Every structure is written in C-alpha cells, then in structure tokens.
Amino acid sequence: MEGIEHRRVEVNGIKMHIAEKGKEGPVVLFLHGFPELWYSWRHQIAALGSLGYRAVAPDLRGYGDTEAPSSISSYTGFHIVGDLVALIDLLGVDQVFLVAHDWGAIIGWYLCMFRPERIKAYVCLSVPFTRRNPKIRTVDGMRAAYGDDYYISRFQEPGKMEAQMAEVGTAYVMKSTLTTRKTGPPIFPKGEFGTGFNPDTPDKLPSWLTEDDLAYFVSKFEKTGFVGGLNYYRNLNLNWELMAPWNGVKIKVPVKFITGDLDIVYTSPKVKEYIHGGGFKEDVPNLEEVIVQKGVAHFNNQEAAEEISNHIYEFIKKF
Template sequence: MASEVSHRIIRTNGINMHIAEQGSGPVVLLIHGFPELWYSWRHQIRELAMAGYHAVAPDMRGYGDTDVPLGVHNYSHLRLVGDLIGLLDALGHHKVFVVGHDWGSIVASHLCLFRPDRVIALVNLSVPYRPRDPTKSPVEKMRSLLGEGYYICRFQEPGKAEEEFARYNYTEIMKKFLLGTLPGGLFSVSTDQGILDTLETPATLPSWMTEEDIQYFAKMFAKTGFTGGLNYYRVLDLDWELLAPWTGAEITVPTKYIVGDKDLVYNTLGTKNYVHEGGLKKNVPFLEEIVVIKDGHHFIQQEKSHEISQHILDFFGKFKLSAL
C-alpha cells in the first residue's frame, strides 16, 4: 500500500512552490492547467503511487499554496520551466516522466523542448504541442480568426476579467469553469457580456465531482485570486518573442496525446485536423499514441480519472526499467 499524500514547500527559481506527493520509485511530474491546482490530479496521484511511482503534483506559479509573483513577465515559459527544473533538482531526480493538462500540457511541451535531457516520456492531455508561428503572434492570430470576444483575447487586459469574475462567488466560479457548458460550443461571447455569464452549470454535480472538491478549489482561489493564472494568457505574445530561437524546433521525447471527443480544445482552431492529419506527428516525431476518449470533456483527468490513470500507466510502463 502506498503512503498517503504528503505536502511540502520547495524553494525553486526564486519562489516557494507547494507540491503534493505520494509513493516511491520513478518520478511522475503532474502539471495542472487553468483554473486548477495540484488537486486536479488527486486520483492519478493515488493510482500512480499504488503502481510503484513517485507522483509529484505542484501548485504551479500563481496558484494555490505556491507563490504568486506580481507582473505578467514573471509567467513566461522560461520562468515556468525554470521552476520545474529547480523542483526536479530539489527532488534529486535527473530524468522523470511528465504529464500535463491544459496549460500544463503547454508547459510540459516546453519543458521537453528546452530540456529533453530531463524527460523520459510525456503524456499530454487536451492541448497538443504547436510550434511557434514565425509570421504572427498568438493573440493577433486568435483575434483575426475568432474575434475580440474569444476568451483568450478577453483575458488580455489586466484586471478586466477579474472584474467580471468578481460578480460571482468563488463556488459559483469554480462550478462554471469546471462543469459549465457553452450553448454555442465556442468559448467566445460578445464584448458586452462577461465570459462567465454564458457558462451554464448543471443543476446537480456529476458523479466525478463532489461538493467537497468544489469547495477545495473555491477556497484556494479565494486565497490567491485569478490574476496569477490569467497571466499565463497575458504573457503569450511576450513568450512568442522570447521563443524565437526555438522556431521550428520539435519535441523529441516519446509522447502520448489524450483528448476527450467533446473537449472544446479538440473542436476549436483546427485541432482535430492538426492532430489526425499529420501536423502533430510532424512536430512531435516520437509521438507514439493518440487516444480520443468517448464522451470525454475538457477536465478529463477528473471526469474519466481511472481511464486516464490507466492510459498513463500503460504508456510509462514501457519505459519503467530505463527510469530505475
């Protein structure tokens, strides 16, 4: 039987980072997205530990019990990956397995891009790796394709989204983000509406989310607010400038990509075609598996927790001996 989840603070890259961990053996680093926490991996932590791995799930910079530095520039990919390299050094592990979801998938991809020597294999959930487009910045591209009402464009102005969110309490916000559905199927609204106003939440919680879960998320975001997480979006164009040296670079670690067939990411911005018509394989030449989960939505590691854990274990099990 694996030990219980334990918590500690690691000093890394100039910040204090909170991590939750369980088990012993090869390290699996679990990187969460927006608006989530280490807690999003609560099911995987347990199942990975039971299978003989050391599961490590940080609250990323700007979230939970990790520091929330001021300034958009403090949330660049270079700083986020720097946090994780410092974490791995503090743990005393040179090479680890990595799993990312949502923004965590983007950070995980850039960890592999910058430091492939530190990663044995990668599982990305929801968001596939896309290389830097040298012709147009990401926010400019989204504005031209989806308009000013697209949520990432709406998130760009500091303080604006926070004002919109303030109309709701934290419990309502978390239910809307984690469980809400969009009538139009695209996270884009007219500029005279708030982003959260259009999200419809179910009358009752689904089987995979408890009131206790919602309250944990709500309590932690009440402590930090949302600015840290929103800064990941606000630094996109600065990241685009900083990442110029990696234009055309590929992910060169063994990779598995998993997505739900109902995930908005999968059904927006040409992601489905990119994934299945060779674009992802071209940029991730060691892509070994693509898994589309039937009736899976965005927060899939919580919604389909056991299925996702099994997919992670099946893939990493191929490499386990080389990690010991």
Template structure:
C-alpha cells in the same frame, strides 16, 4: 511515509512552490492547467503511487499555495519551465516522467523542447504541441475572433478579475469545471463569465466538497496569477523565436476527449488526427477517449490506465 499523501513547500527558481507527493520509485510530475490545482490529479496520485512511482503534483506558479507574482512577465514560458527544472533538482532527480493537462500540457511540451534530457516520457492531455507561427503573434487572436474571445478578454489586466468578482468562488468553480472549458466566443460587449450558464446539478465525477476546496484556494490566491499565463503569450512568442521549427523528440502519448470543445475548435482535431502533429512530435501516440476537457477527473480510471501503460514502456516498474 512514502505510501501516504504529504504536502510541503520547496524553493525553486526564486519562488516558494507547494507540492503534494506520494509513493516512492521513478519520479512522475503531474502538471495542472487552468483553473486547476494539485488536487486536479487526486485520483492519479494515489494510483500511480500504488504502482510504484514517486508522484509529485505541484500547485503551479500563481496557483493555490504557491507564490503568485503580479507581473505578467514573471509568467513567461521560461519562468514556468524553470520552476519545474528547479523542482527536479530539489527532489534530487535528473529525469522524470511528466504528465500535463491544459496549460500544464503547454508547460510540459516546452520542458521537453528546452530540456529533453530531463524527461523520460511525456503524457499530455487536451492541448497539443502547436508550432510557433513565424509571423502571427497571439495578440492577433483579437483581430480574428473579436473582443468576445475569452483569450482576448483575458489579456486586459483587471478585466477578467472584475468579471469573476461578480460571483462567489464556489460558483466560479462550477462554471469552469462543469461547462467543459470556456472556449466560447461571447457576443460583443459581453464578458465571457457572464456568457456561461451554471448547470443545476453536479456530474458524478466531481463533488461539492472537491469544488469547495478549489474555491477556498482561489479565494486565497485570486485569479491574476493564472490569468497572467495568458497575458504572457505575446512575450512567449518573442522568446520562442530561437526554437522556430523545432520538434518534440521525447516519447509522448497524447490523450484527447472527443467531446472537449477545444478538440473541435480552430482545426485542432484535423491537426491532431492528420500528419502535421506527427511531424512536430515524431514519437507521439494519439489516444481519443469519450470525455470532455477535464478528462483526468471525469474519466480518472481510464486516463490513469493510459498513463500507466505508457510509462511501463520506459521503466522497470
């Protein structure tokens, strides 16, 4: 029934994609990031469905019960956006509201860039749209931040997988979810996963059972797929050259947690709060709330209310 959470596998863009869905009405796609799953949106799914939306939350390519190609070139931004375009077609919708977090926000930005006709409105969390530099490839991050930078370490096939393999999957999920986000620079020669300390207790916003669910799915699918998003960054830089200087025209709400490490790194806060972000995304509303990186889980009610209030401007719900 539409009022119950259901699961199915659909064929899109050449892969089998697992989706969770609930409700009926205007379509809302919820796009998770690293290291997430459809369940990252558990609270939003139920509430949005209750308010009259058809909510669909996929496991993205490489995650959970969705297919996980091993070749990093299969994780280009064209592949990731293509998966969502195909998903909309399978669902029988020409347009959707889209909500993204972390890498899901990156994919959602580019869905809006490539196919603005398919997005009624966008709510993105944590990661802003960043204009493509005409001269600086992502690989130069290693030159700027060194080998200890987590994105640098993620580039080398097998390196992060080997480090992750030193831990059981439940411990890994605690490390990733409870230390905010691993936007850290490790000392030279130290693996990023070894540089993280695991907290001794869980915060109120996530349970041991929830983390165990995540752990069971990553134990099945592994980390190569999710890490391939990072390994395709240089390829994406090359592919995105035709969109150099393009803007996001879709109406957007951007939500950031004021304690998110990413918000305070690499000049992102100044970029978001200044005029540059507005120039790249002219129809953006910026909301900064009290919280960390996994804000849709930590501050579920507040984030859901922000989503609902924004979507209501563009629908009859």
C-alpha cells in the same frame, strides 16, 4: 487523499507547494491547468503512487499555496519551466515522466523543447503541441481567427477579467468552468464572464465532481484570486517573441496524447485536422499514440479519472 503528503520547497526564487505520494521509484511529475491546482490530479497521484511510482504534483507559480509574484512578466514560459527544472533537481533525479493538462500541457511542451534530456516520456492531455507561426504573434492570431470576445482575447487586459469573475463569485467561476460541456472555442458575450462560457451550468454536480472537491478549489481561489493564472495568458505574445530561437523545432520526447471528443480545444477549428492529419506527428516525431475519449469533455483527468490513470501507467511502464 490518504497517503498524499504536502510540503513547500524553494525553487527558482519562489516557494512552491507540492503534493506527493510514494517515496521510491521513478518520479511522475503532474502539471495542472487553469483554473486548477495540484488537486486536479488527486486520483492519478493516488493511483500512480500506489503502483511503485513517486507521484509529485505542484501548485504552479501563481496558484494555490505556491507564491505568486506580482509582476505580469514573471509568468513567461521560461519562468514556469525554470521552476520545474529546479523542482526536478530538488527531487534528486535526472529524469521524470511528465503528465500535463491544459496550461500545464503548454508548459509541458516548453519543458520538452528546452530540456528534453530531463523527460523520459510525456503523457499530454487536451492541448497538442502548437506550431509557432513566425509571421503573427499568438494572441494576435487568435484574435484574428476568433474575434475580441474569444476568452484569450478577453483575458488580456489586466484587472478586467478579475473584476468580472469577482462579480459572479469564485464558486460560480469554478463550477461553471469545471462542468462545461460546450464545445468549440470559448466565446464570452461582451462585459460578462459566465453565461457564454457555460450557459448550461448545472444545479447538481456531475458524478465525478463532489461538493468537497468543488469546495477545495473554491477555498484556494478565494484566497488567491485568479490573477496568477490569468497572467499566463497575458504572456502568450511575449512567449511568442521569446520562443523565436526554437522556431520549427521538433519535440523528440516519446509522447502519448489524450483528449475528450467534447473538449473545447479538440473541437476548435483546425485542431482535429492538425492532430489526425499528420501535422502533429511531423512536429512530434515520437508521438506514439492519440486517444480520443468518447463523451468526455475538457477536464478528462477528473471526469474519466481511472481511465486516464490506466492510460498513464500503460504508457510509462514501457520505459
């Protein structure tokens, strides 16, 4: 992690921790997912920071060394985007290159929707744009499609999933989540967190995840718990209500999309059809490229780190 510097900054009423490398050049802003941290981007920060860019990766609201407001409703898309716009202002730039994964990718789409003038181009990992269905709320739609044991359905009740995660322990939650290669929508058996999500949790870590990497994630989540991250899921229906004014909006920012062919999102029903069948391009007219990585699962920024860094660089250097 040589050359990566850390500081806490005031944004939108909270203190946010950011990791950064590179003092000059265009800003590349990295947004992590669940249950992750700035650390998920360690390889890309090092790579882009060495290529003349200013790489910046925050711990998002509720994660790591960033403050975690106690109210569930403090985690809407508006709050998170508000934090990021304040961060971009604080960095003293008009525009950034955006790179985001998982929940960070969802926030990335919101940021492109609300403030497209602040984003030069967007490299999106794993989660494509989701077209808002005006007839059914987000979680209600997921519950209808996948049932009550679908992970997002299970995450809704405050305190319940936190208790189940505490039961199996932070180290197990992190290890089983980061190493899962189970495809399709994550379904948990009733009353438990672990085995349904990743029945094949390995004893030995994969080559791309060291014991030190795992220990870093575990140390931070042991301090904070998972409630901050879970609160993002608990605002999906509220986000659906708040996003009504943007119904049918097109994302005009230039986009490159990258996923693994074993990704839990990519292998969920109807997602491939949306990505490759014209729907994605219709919603995101400046979608320039879709990359599907062979043999790569959900955490592709860590599993295929060098390849992802190269893809980011090849795309953003055009602008």
